[in-house]
Amino acid sequence: xxxxxxxxxxxxxxxxxxxxxxxxxxxxxxxxxxxxxxxxxxxxxxxxxxxxxxxxxxxxxxxxxxxxxxxxxxxxxxxxxxxxxxxxxxxxxxxxxxxxxxxxxxxxxxxxxxxxxxxxxxxxxxxxxxxxxxxxxxxxxxxxxxxxxxxxxxxxxxxxxxxxxxxxxxxxxxxxxxxxxxxxxxxxxxxxxxxxxxxxxxxxxxxxxxxxxxxxxxxxxxx
DNA sequence: CATGGGATTGACT
DNA sequence: GTCAATCCCATGC
Numbered sequence: 001x002x003x004x005x006x007x008x009x010x011x012x013x014x015x016x017x018x019x020x021x022x023x024x025x026x027x028x029x030x031x032x033x034x035x036x037x038x039x040x041x042x043x044x045x046x047x048x049x050x051x052x053x054x055x056x057x058x059x060x061x062x063x064x065x066x067x068x069x070x071x072x073x074x075x076x077x078x079x080x081x082x083x084x085x086x087x088x089x090x091x092x093x094x095x096x097x098x099x100x101x102x103x104x105x106x107x108x109x110x111x112x113x114x115x116x117x118x119x120x121x122x123x124x125x126x127x128x129x130x131x132x133x134x135x136x137x138x139x140x141x142x143x144x145x146x147x148x149x150x151x152x153x154x155x156x157x158x159x160x161x162x163x164x165x166x167x168x169x170x171x172x173x174x175x176x177x178x179x180x181x182x183x184x185x186x187x188x189x190x191x192x193x194x195x196x197x198x199x200x201x202x203x204x205x206x207x208x209x210x211x212x213x214x215x216x217x218x219x220x221x222x223x
Numbered sequence: 224c225a226t227g228g229g230a231t232t233g234a235c236t
Numbered sequence: 237g238t239c240a241a242t243c244c245c246a247t248g249c
Contacts, residue, residue: 088242140231
């Protein structure tokens, strides 16, 4: 049973998933604001502790090549899941952002396990027998732990099957750093994570790195 | 139709 | 530190 919020709509005590209005904003804002929110899939759930922003005007973004069958989800409605296969092995989960027609998304890179830890361990197999912080500390790991697959590409993050619930309580302290695992536009500090959090992917952001508010390199909305 | 490149992970030296 | 696994899709002929 959850504590009752001041939310005027919906059933008392019920928390509604984030709607399109949350995602239609600039992708850097959404990437930072998703920290502390919760991803739910079936009986498993985790708190978002690491994200990365991607925008069509920088070459690391899949949408940089323009509208193709692959990128159609990215250019589509905000608040939708963009799930694609990485390195032939892993499914990576993104939240589509900005208005329809703009290719932008937030990559969910790490979660703090919240519910269904036992099922997460089963799905992660041998790799799930280690420390709990290794269950969801990486974009490929968390989709495996939550059972998210390519079939969820294009599905609504408000109506499911993958849901993102709003943050409960105060905003955590957030640090920004360079994105990981890319060769193009690698200098942009568009990675966001919870300060001091251990459930994030390596390399860990250095302590004392840009405590938010970084606006250098922000994509112009006119482009 | 053939080819090449990943927004990664886990195993191994 | 190095390296292979494995699939979707963009690109070029």
